[in-house]
Amino acid sequence: MTENTTDHKQTALVTGANKGIGYEIAAGLARRGFRVGVGARDAGRREDAVAKLRADGHDVFGVPLDVTDDASVAAAAAQLEAEGGLAVLVNNAAITGGMPQEPSQVSADQVLRVVDTNVIGVLRVTNALLPLLRRAASPRIVNVSSTVGSLTLQTAQADAVGPISAAYSPTKSYLNAITIQYAKELAGTGILVNAGCPGFVATDLNGHRGTRTPEQGAAVFLELATLPDGGPSGTFRDDAGIQPW
Numbered sequence: 545m546t547e548n549t550t551d552h553k554q555t556a557l558v559t560g561a562n563k564g565i566g567y568e569i570a571a572g573l574a575r576r577g578f579r580v581g582v583g584a585r586d587a588g589r590r591e592d593a594v595a596k597l598r599a600d601g602h603d604v605f606g607v608p609l610d611v612t613d614d615a616s617v618a619a620a621a622a623q624l625e626a627e628g629g630l631a632v633l634v635n636n637a638a639i640t641g642g643m644p645q646e647p648s649q650v651s652a653d654q655v656l657r658v659v660d661t662n663v664i665g666v667l668r669v670t671n672a673l674l675p676l677l678r679r680a681a682s683p684r685i686v687n688v689s690s691t692v693g694s695l696t697l698q699t700a701q702a703d704a705v706g707p708i709s710a711a712y713s714p715t716k717s718y719l720n721a722i723t724i725q726y727a728k729e730l731a732g733t734g735i736l737v738n739a740g741c742p743g744f745v746a747t748d749l750n751g752h753r754g755t756r757t758p759e760q761g762a763a764v765f766l767e768l769a770t771l772p773d774g775g776p777s778g779t780f781r782d783d784a785g786i787q788p789w
C-alpha cells in the first residue's frame with residue numbers, strides 16, 4: 545500500500561522528536577491525522593516519547609535516527625519505506641554547540657559539529673527520504689529554522705534576537721539558503737519546501753529561558769506541513785507571517 549491510496553493514513557517523520565518543539569510537532573501532526581515517526585537518536589528517550597504520545601492516543605512509531613550518521617539515516621529511510629512511505633518530513637533536530645560562540649572564540653571543531661547536525665544533517669535526511677516523498681500525494685518538507693539565521697533581521701535591529709553566535713545562528717542562515725535551493729530544484733514536483741521559526745521557546749536548547757511553550761512553537765510547522773497543494777514553496781515564516789531571509 546502506498547501513500548497515494550486514500551484509505552491509508554499519511555506518514556510524517558519528525559527528526560529530534562523526543563522532546564521540545566519536535567515532540568509537539570509530532571503530537572500536532574498525529575492530532576491532524578498523520579501516522580508519525582518519532583525520530584530520535586537515543587533509544588530510551590525515543591521509547592519514552594513514543595509511550596507518552598501513545599498514552600495521549602496518538603498513532604506514532606519510533607524511528608532510530610541520528611542525523612549525523614549516514615548509516616542511521618539510511619536505516620531510517622529503509623524503515624519508512626517498509627512502513628509504507630512518507631508524505632511529510634520535518635527537519636527539526638538541531639544543537640547550539642554550546643555558548644559562548646563569539647567568532648573570535650569558537651574552535652573549528654565546535655563549528656563543524658553544529659554545521660554537521662543543523663545543516664548537513666538536513667541534507668542527509670532529506671536526500672535519503674526524497675525518493676519516498678516523490679511518491680507521496682502531497683509531499684511537504686519543513687525545515688525548523690530561526691530568525692537568528694535571518695541576515696536581514698540580524699542587521700536591521702539594534703536589539704536583534706539571539707546572542708552573538710558564529711556557529712548556531714549561521715547554521716540557520718545556511719539552512720534557510722538550502723531551503724531555497726531545494727524549493728528551486730523541486731519546483732513543479734508538488735513537493736513544497738519551506739522554513740519556519742518557532743519564536744523563543746522554553747526548551748533544553750536555551751536552558752528554558754524561552755517565553756513561548758513548545759506547543760506554541762510547533763504551530764507554524766504544523767501549518768507548513770499541511771499546506772494545500774499549489775501552496776507556497778521556498779518561504780520563511782513565523783506566526784506573524786513571512787520573515788525576511
Ligand SMILES: NC(=O)c1ccc[n+]([C@@H]2O[C@H](COP(=O)([O-])OP(=O)(O)OC[C@H]3O[C@@H](n4cnc5c(N)ncnc54)[C@H](OP(=O)(O)O)[C@@H]3O)[C@@H](O)[C@H]2O)c1
Nearest residue numbers: 560562564565610611636637638688690744745747748749
Ligand atoms: N527553542 C527555541 O527558542 C528555538 C528558537 C528557534 C529555533 N529553534 C529550533 O527548534 C528546533 C528544536 O529545538 P528545541 O528548542 O526543541 O530544542 P531541544 O529541546 O534541545 O530539542 C532538540 C532535539 O534535537 C535532537 N537532536 C540533536 N542532535 C541530534 C542528532 N544528531 N540526531 C538526531 N536528533 C538530534 C535532540 O535529541 P537528544 O534529546 O538526543 O539530544 C532533541 O530531540 C531546533 O531546530 C532549533 O534550532 C528553537
